[in-house]
Amino acid sequence: MNVETERGRTIGHGRVWRGLLALAALGLLVNPAAGAAQDAGPTFTEDVAPILQQSCQQCHQEGGMAPMALTTYEEVRPWTSVIKTKVETRMMPPWHVDKRVGIQAFKNDISLEEEEIRTIVEWVDGGAPQGDPARMPPPVEWPDWTAWELEEILGRPPDLIIRSDPYTINPNGLDQWWEPEGPIEGLTGTRWAMAAETKPTEAGRPATHHANSFKIPLGAENSSGAISRFVVGKRWEIFPEDTGMRFDPGDRVRWNIHYFPIGEPVVDDVLQVGVWFYPEGHEPEQQTVGESGFSSLRAGQTILIPPNGTQVTQGVHVLEKPARIYSLRAHQHLLGKSMTFEAIYPDGRVEVLNRLGWDFRWHITYLYEDHAMPLLPRGTVLVITSEYDNTANNLNNPNPDRWVVYGRRTVDEMSHAQVGITYFNTDEAFERAVAEREETLRRLAVDQEDGDE
Amino acid sequence: MASLLCGSTGVGAQEPPQRVPVDWPQFRPTTVLAFGEPVIPIFEGWIPNPDGTITLSFxxxxxxxxxxxxxxxxPDNYIQPSEFDGLQPTFFEVAPLESGRxxxxxxxFAITVPGDxxxxxxWTLRLRGEEYSAPARADHDEFDMEDFESLTxxxxxxxxxxGEDGPSGRGRRGPTTGPLSARVGEPFPLSIAVDLLSRPSTTLTWYHHQGPAEVTFSRxxxxxxxxxEVTTMVTFSEPGDYVFRATALEHLGALMQHCCWTNAYARVRVTR
Structure with a gap:
């Protein structure tokens, strides 16, 4: 199994990647002719462009949210030294899972393989030659940003669309938060959601830092969980098999939208959330409330980071029911450095699930592969540890001399995790899931052995 | 079994699970306790004023x-340069608990400095042998604070x-009145007029900002x-110069957002 095929199998977040798979299948990523060129060192058309198409151009395209397009040699050439630095230090593509520890199987892994990084570095060091223009892979056909990505995956449009109230994004100044609340219309009875997607407008997409929609059950004041969370690079979630989120007539939606100015106004921007339901009358075996907030502060603890100093906070959460975690997302501000998730099992064993590095510019939701979603028995303790760096070593730090405290401003700090978690109603259901997992892992291990032979 | 449950030994895993192999800094607890903890001075940010001056907020x-x-x-509570010393609080109220936080x-308080x-x-505080300082400069745009109203x-x-013709204002820089005159042991009315503008309500809270001894508020x-106009009564147990801060705040979320509320200050000279 070559790298491209394996990566292609694991990347599944949107049609973008399937288009790239087609390129791989056509041999553009494993081109016999590339061997000849290899002797003369990597070239743009044969070696680098396929990597950029696969891992960079989703953002680095005309109209994308990245500051420059990287789709042609002419666009890339002025940035070669920057590109080299960014990929060598793994600042780009943005993927902050610590590869030294924990689970490494994610559906949306866009990180570069070591070999790909080496190719780019050698290409830049070799003078960044263009190579034969005839060998340039055809441009990627990017998805229609105004279409529902899940429509192609699930085979039908959403059953319900929830829209935010219009908001005009100011062209300059401070970040802007928009938090309207309103009824969810169109429900005539209880339904169970199997998937949800947040769709920005084409004009508003570059200015949309994140957009979360929370469901407020009828008669309640507080949210029962997130319907959908949009961040750069992540639009949708499909809940695990036979797992759903309950919707009832009278439910409301509360938005939490973070815009940042892009130099020109976006008038009356409206975000949409599409919801796909299970068939009417079907109640899934497992309920989910979507991503749930888990603090990395203990009770009575707060964030207070000394000037020119560092800090660690830690939250501890006992799982009252057996659970399956299907995604992780950290949230910190400018001084955040990392967030580590550990499980202490009822028998006392400790396992690091993942350590996520942190960069405030990216709020990535890490989606576990189905076979890698942590299954945690009742009584497991989920430990979430956050690191902060208020020294000048932190290049994002605007003022290392300041005491930094908890707060919503970017220059204050926050620390919590959004965990995609589903609780099993019974221990028996959990045991069945464990048995299925064991069987899946056995089958995958056999497949891998066969592939290695 | 644990590894199997998490799948970290499954296909795609690259290394067996292990404890985090990083050089974590020494753990420094930041737990809020009942007694014995310090008070930390915080530089919040700065506000450019229409006349070219700059207000630094603490x-x-x-x-x-x-x-x-x-x-x-x-010597235990001072601001340098000394020409700006004196507006800082001397009474530091406890950290209230709200919504679990x-x-x-x-x-x-705020200090206005020339534009140049x-x-x-x-601002430095010394307490229990430790020194805590809040250096403030208006040189980072990230700390430019909105003032009267938020865009969102x-x-x-x-x-x-x-009073009708007395000091009036909006925002954290706030109006200041006084010194007013009061006597020890006699309830003294602290009165202030609130214009809600377009908002439905606000919570006006009085804080003991400066003074030589404890005071008692009726509300x-x-x-x-x-x-x-709203009035609360304050009673003094000792003579001296006092400063009270009123804060008009619609909801606590504004504090996290650092926008938008109004402070006001009343100076009171208390005699026997």
Whole structure:
């Protein structure tokens, strides 16, 4: 199994990647002719462009949210030294899972393989030659940003669309938060959601830092969980098999939208959330409330980071029911450095699930592969540890001399995790899931052995 | 079994699970306790003024839930350059608990400096042998604070006024009145007029900002649902010069957003 095929199998977040798979299948990523060129060192058309198409151009395209397009040699050439630095230090593509520890199987892994990084570095060091223009892979056909990505995956449009109230994004100044609340219309009875997607407008997409929609059950004041969370690079979630989120007539939606100015106004921007339901009358075996907030502060603890100093906070959460975690997302501000998730099992064993590095510019939701979603028995303790760096070593730090405290401003700090978690109603259901997992892992291990032979 | 449950030994895993192999810094607890913890001076940010001057805003975080700290102006509570010394609090109220989170006291006072002020202004507190400082400069745009009203969801700051023709203002810089005259042991009315502007309500809270001894408020927090004058009574046990801060705030979310509320200050000279 070559790298491209394996990566292609694991990347599944949107049609973008399937288009790239087609390129791989056509041999553009494993081109016999590339061997000849290899002797003369990597070239743009044969070696680098396929990597950029696969891992960079989703953002680095005309109209994308990245500051420059990287789709042609002419666009890339002025940035070669920057590109080299960014990929060598793994600042780009943005993927902050610590590869030294924990689970490494994610559906949306866009990180570069070591070999790909080496190719780019050698290409830049070799003078960044263009190579034969005839060998340039055809441009990627990017998805229609105004279409529902899940429509192609699930085979039908959403059953319900929830829209935010219009908001005009100011062209300059401070970040802007928009938090309207309103009824969810169109429900005539209880339904169970199997998937949800947040769709920005084409004009508003570059200015949309994140957009979360929370469901407020009828008669309640507080949210029962997130319907959908949009961040750069992540639009949708499909809940695990036979797992759903309950919707009832009278439910409301509360938005939490973070815009940042892009130099020109976006008038009356409206975000949409599409919801796909299970068939009417079907109640899934497992309920989910979507991503749930888990603090990395203990009770009575707060964030207070000394000037020119560092800090660690830690939250501890006992799982009252057996659970399956299907995604992780950290949230910190400018001084955040990392967030580590550990499980202490009822028998006392400790396992690091993942350590996520942190960069405030990216709020990535890490989606576990189905076979890698942590299954945690009742009584497991989920430990979430956050690191902060208020020294000048932190290049994002605007003022290392300041005491930094908890707060919503970017220059204050926050620390919590959004965990995609589903609780099993019974221990028996959990045991069945464990048995299925064991069987899946056995089958995958056999497949891998066969592939290695 | 644990590894199997998490799948980290499954296909795609690259290494067996292990403890985090990083050089974590020494753990420094930041737990808010009942007694014995410090009070931390905080530089909140700066506000450019229409006349070209700059206002530097400060708050504090008393890390005690039950211990009010009194640090008089002087060698344990001072601001440098000294020409700006004197507006800082000397009474540091406890960190109240709200919605499971310990709150601090945001933007409790402000100092206005000339537009060409390029030095660092430093507020220093000394307590229990430790020194805590808040250096302040207006040189980072990230700390440019909005003032009266937010572009988005935060409420707008109401107008606070002392008397019909007295000092009036909005925002954290706030109006100041006084010195007013009061006597020890006699309840003294602290009155202030609130203009809610377009908002439905605000909570007006009085804080003991400076003074030589404890005081007693008849009503510390007042829910204001229509514009007009509101009064609370304060009683003194010792003579001296006092400063009280009123804060008009629609909801606590504004504190986290650092927008938008109004402070006002009343100076009171108390004699026997």
């Amino acid at each position: 708050g504090y975080f008393n890390l005690n839930t039950e211990e009010t700290l009194h640090i008089p102006l002087g 310990q709150l601090r006291h945001e933007s409790t 002020f390029r030095d660092t202004l430093v 969801f935060a409420p707008e700051a109401p107008v606070l006024s002392f 510390k927090a007042i829910e204001v649902e229509s514009s007009g």
